[in-house]
Amino acid sequence: MKALEVDAVSKSFSIPSVRRDTVREHVLAAFRPRRFDRLQVLDSVSFSVSRGEAIGIMGRNGSGKSTLLKILSGVYLPDRGRVQVHGSITPVLELGVGWNPELDAVDNILLIGAVMGLSLAEIRRSLDGILAFAELERFAQLKLKHYSSGMSERLGYAIAFKAVREVLILDEIFAVGDAGFKQRCEQRYLELRAQGCTAVIVSHDPRIIATYCDRALLLDAGRVAFEGRARDVADYYVSALTHLEPVS
Amino acid sequence: MSGLVWTLVRTDFKTRYHGTAGGFLWALLKPMSMFVVLMGVFSFLFASKPTYKLDLIVGLFLWDFFAEGTKSGLISLQSKSYLLAKTRVPPWVLVITSIANATITLTVFLVVIAAFLAATGHPPTLEAFAVFAMYCVALLAMVVGFALGSSVLFLRYRDLNQVWDLILQAGFFLAPIIYPLGILPERFHFYLYVWPPTPVIEFSRTVLVAGSVPTLRGHLYLAIDAAVCLILGAIVFKRLSPRAAEFV
Numbered sequence: 195m196k197a198l199e200v201d202a203v204s205k206s207f208s209i210p211s212v213r214r215d216t217v218r219e220h221v222l223a224a225f226r227p228r229r230f231d232r233l234q235v236l237d238s239v240s241f242s243v244s245r246g247e248a249i250g251i252m253g254r255n256g257s258g259k260s261t262l263l264k265i266l267s268g269v270y271l272p273d274r275g276r277v278q279v280h281g282s283i284t285p286v287l288e289l290g291v292g293w294n295p296e297l298d299a300v301d302n303i304l305l306i307g308a309v310m311g312l313s314l315a316e317i318r319r320s321l322d323g324i325l326a327f328a329e330l331e332r333f334a335q336l337k338l339k340h341y342s343s344g345m346s347e348r349l350g351y352a353i354a355f356k357a358v359r360e361v362l363i364l365d366e367i368f369a370v371g372d373a374g375f376k377q378r379c380e381q382r383y384l385e386l387r388a389q390g391c392t393a394v395i396v397s398h399d400p401r402i403i404a405t406y407c408d409r410a411l412l413l414d415a416g417r418v419a420f421e422g423r424a425r426d427v428a429d430y431y432v433s434a435l436t437h438l439e440p441v442s
Numbered sequence: 443m444s445g446l447v448w449t450l451v452r453t454d455f456k457t458r459y460h461g462t463a464g465g466f467l468w469a470l471l472k473p474m475s476m477f478v479v480l481m482g483v484f485s486f487l488f489a490s491k492p493t494y495k496l497d498l499i500v501g502l503f504l505w506d507f508f509a510e511g512t513k514s515g516l517i518s519l520q521s522k523s524y525l526l527a528k529t530r531v532p533p534w535v536l537v538i539t540s541i542a543n544a545t546i547t548l549t550v551f552l553v554v555i556a557a558f559l560a561a562t563g564h565p566p567t568l569e570a571f572a573v574f575a576m577y578c579v580a581l582l583a584m585v586v587g588f589a590l591g592s593s594v595l596f597l598r599y600r601d602l603n604q605v606w607d608l609i610l611q612a613g614f615f616l617a618p619i620i621y622p623l624g625i626l627p628e629r630f631h632f633y634l635y636v637w638p639p640t641p642v643i644e645f646s647r648t649v650l651v652a653g654s655v656p657t658l659r660g661h662l663y664l665a666i667d668a669a670v671c672l673i674l675g676a677i678v679f680k681r682l683s684p685r686a687a688e689f690v
Contacts, residue, residue, distance in 0.1 A: 207688070216601035268530035269687045283530065292528035296457045308449040309529045317445075 196280060197361055197392040198243040198266065203275035205236040205261055205416075235261045237416040238275065245280075245360075248393040250407035250424050252400075252431045257413040259396045263287055263365055266394060281360030281392070284310055288365050291350040295339035299330060302338055303353055310357035320356050327378065328352035348375055355382045361392045368402055380406075400428035446531070450522075450539040454514075458543060469547055473506040480620055491622055496651045499558055501619035501643045503551040504578075508585060508639045509610050511544035515589020516596050516603055523597075523690035533683045537593045541585060548578065559650060570649045577649075580668040581642045587668075587675030594682035597689035617643055638667055 211229040214220055236258045243249045253259050264270040265277060267285035285291075291306050303324055307317035325331045328348040338346055347370040354362065368376050368383075383406065387393065397403055403410050403424050410427035412420040420430055459465025480502070481495050488494045518540030525531050552575070559566050566574070596602045617639045623631060634640050641664045645656045 215598060217599045217605055218601055220599070264687070269527065271684045285529070287528050290528055292525045294453060294457070294524060297453060301453065301456060305449045305453055305525075306529070308446040309525060309531050312445070314445040314448065 195245045196242050196278075197245040197247070198280070198394070199276075199278040200239060200241050200266070201276045201278070202238045202240050203236055203262075203265060203272045203277060204234070204238050205258075205265060205270065205272050206232045206234045209233050235416050236265070236272070239413070239416070239418055240275075241411055241418065241421065243392055243394065245392055246387075246390045247409065248387060248395065248407045250403035250410035250427065251394065251396045251413060252398070252403055252410060252427060253413035253419075254435070258416040259413055260288060260365060262413065263363055263394070263396055267363055279361065282311055283361045283363060284354050284358040285363040286350055286354045286365060287363070290346070291354060293338045293346055293350075296337060298337050299325065299334045299341075299349060302349070306353055307357060310353070311359070312357050324349070324352045324356050327355065327382075329375065344370060347371070351379055355379070355386065358386060358391060361394070362386065363394045365396045366398070369397075369399075400432050403431075404428040443535075446535060447539055450535065451542040454540060454543050469510075469543075470550060473502050473551075476506075477502050484620055488622060493564075493651050494622070496559060496562060496564060497622065497647050498620065500555060500646050500650055501617070503548070503555060504581060504643050504646060505614065505617060505619050505639060507544050507548040507551070507578075508581060508642075509614075510547065511541045511582075511585035512588050512592070512606065512610070513603070514540045514544060515585060516592040516606055518589060519593040519686055520596055520690070526687050527690045533594075533686050534590070534679065537589050537679070538586065540593075541582075541589055544585070545582065552578070555650070564651060564653075566650050570653065573649045573655070574646050577642050577646050577664070580664050581639070583668040584638045584642075584671040587671035587673070589675070591675035591678035594679055594686055597686055598682075613637060613639070616640070619643065635663070638671060641667060 209231045211231070212223075214223060214228070239258075239262060241249070251259050251262065261270065263285065264287060265272050266279070267283055267287060268279075269285075269287070292309070293302050294305060297305065300321065303321060304314070304317055307320075308314065312320075322331075325334055328345070328351070330345060330349055330352075333341070333345065341349075351370065354364075368379050370376075371379070383393070393406075395403070395407055407424035410422070410424040411418050412427050412431055420427055455466075459469065477499055481498055484498070485494050491497075515537060518537045519526060519533060521540075522536045525536065526533065556566060556571065592602060592606070616634060616637050618626075618634065623634065623640075623644060626634070635644075641660065645660065645664065648654055648656050
């Protein structure tokens with residue numbers, strides 16, 4: 195049984211030579227054409243994840259990891275190809291879940307919890323647990339704009355770990371918090387896996403990929419350069435980087 | 443979904459009015475004070491029209507809803523970009539809920555208008571009020587249509603809110619709010635009716651203040667006007683919203 199099927203997904207962004215994002219700029223420069231370059235971020239990426247499996251995604255900066263996660267999460271639309279998700283997805287993208295800086299922690303948990311598909315009753319019930327997990331009980335009434343980056347990241351993981359049902363998507367997991375928090379995250383992650391949760395994890399850290407994933411794939415310039423057992427991919431990634439060679 | 447809608451409305455309410463009933467009172471006070479000032483000045487100018495202040499209050503409150511609703515609808519996706527970029531939330535929910543606060547204000551105004559009419563010896567009949575409520579629904583449809591279309595365009599043209607502010611400023615005088623439509627030559631009326639708030643305001647005055655019913659042709663025009671706004675907005679939204687997250 196598949197949890198995620200990614201079939202020949204391609205994504206490119208159009209990069210204009212001059213950025214114009216106001217009406218004024220468009221009107222003033224109406225007769226000055228601009229050049230558009232296409233940046234191919236993902237080029238026919240295919241893979242699938244079985245239910246209960248954890249897959250790691252590695253790759254250098256700019257290899258398309260974050261774009262791939264955004265497509266899996268349904269934030270971006272692929273240009274070509276298809277993503278099929280069987281079950282609900284809980285993403286933590288780029289160390290954040292989408293906080294409103296003007297709201298306090300409790301209101302943000304209500305908002306993000308609702309966006310992640312929890313009912314209001316469920317969120318209210320788990321509110322204390324989420325705050326305790328992030329060790330932020332004392333700051334529950336503080337607006338998120340006054341939070342340190344570490345605090346808001348911790349809260350993000352706390353709520354995602356609570357809300358997740360079937361598929362968990364994590365960008366740079368366990369990169370936040372102190373040793374105690376990391377340990378709680380790892381423990382919770384293992385619990386979720388034991389319950390049959392599917393995970394997609396992006397990381398630069400070969401130890402994390404090797405430890406927490408069953409399988410992994412290495413992205414290079416938007417293509418799957420290598421796919422295999424997590425440990426093999428992690429080793430390959432390290433040796434490719436340390437030898438300063440092109441990965442593919 | 444209901445939990446999501448509720449938390450989004452609540453978020454807007456909290457960020458807008460700082461979560462207090464006092465903050466909400468300010469929103470009510472703005473058109474009220476406008477009414478007092480305008481009545482103080484213009485009721486002398488239009489002293490020949492005994493129902494001037496009734497016409498004014500109906501026009502002002504409807505205009506306030508139109509202005510507030512379109513303004514918050516236009517910026518709705520931009521102001522919720524933190525959700526758009528990180529979560530799988532249907533964009534139309536963000537747009538529709540952004541109008542909720544203006545709609546709540548309008549509902550309060552409906553009561554104020556009814557009370558004001560009754561106090562000045564023009565208690566509206568139930569039928570008249572029901573017809574008036576229909577006009578409000580037509581106005582709501584126009585605002586929703588505008589919000590849908592403009593919210594996705596605003597992500598691409600970042601000065602659209604300034605353009606709209608200008609149009610609203612001119613539009614306040616284009617719509618017969620502080621002056622009776624009758625002071626302008628008949629041949630201009632048609633053009634004024636093209637501006638969507640005009641028919642809503644004029645018809646509402648006809649049923650509430652004058653106590654008569656506009657023509658069938660007029661109603662047909664209003665219905666088509668509202669439908670066109672709604673459909674046009676929905677078409678633009680349907681085309682542009684799937685890629686909205688790429689522009690935040």
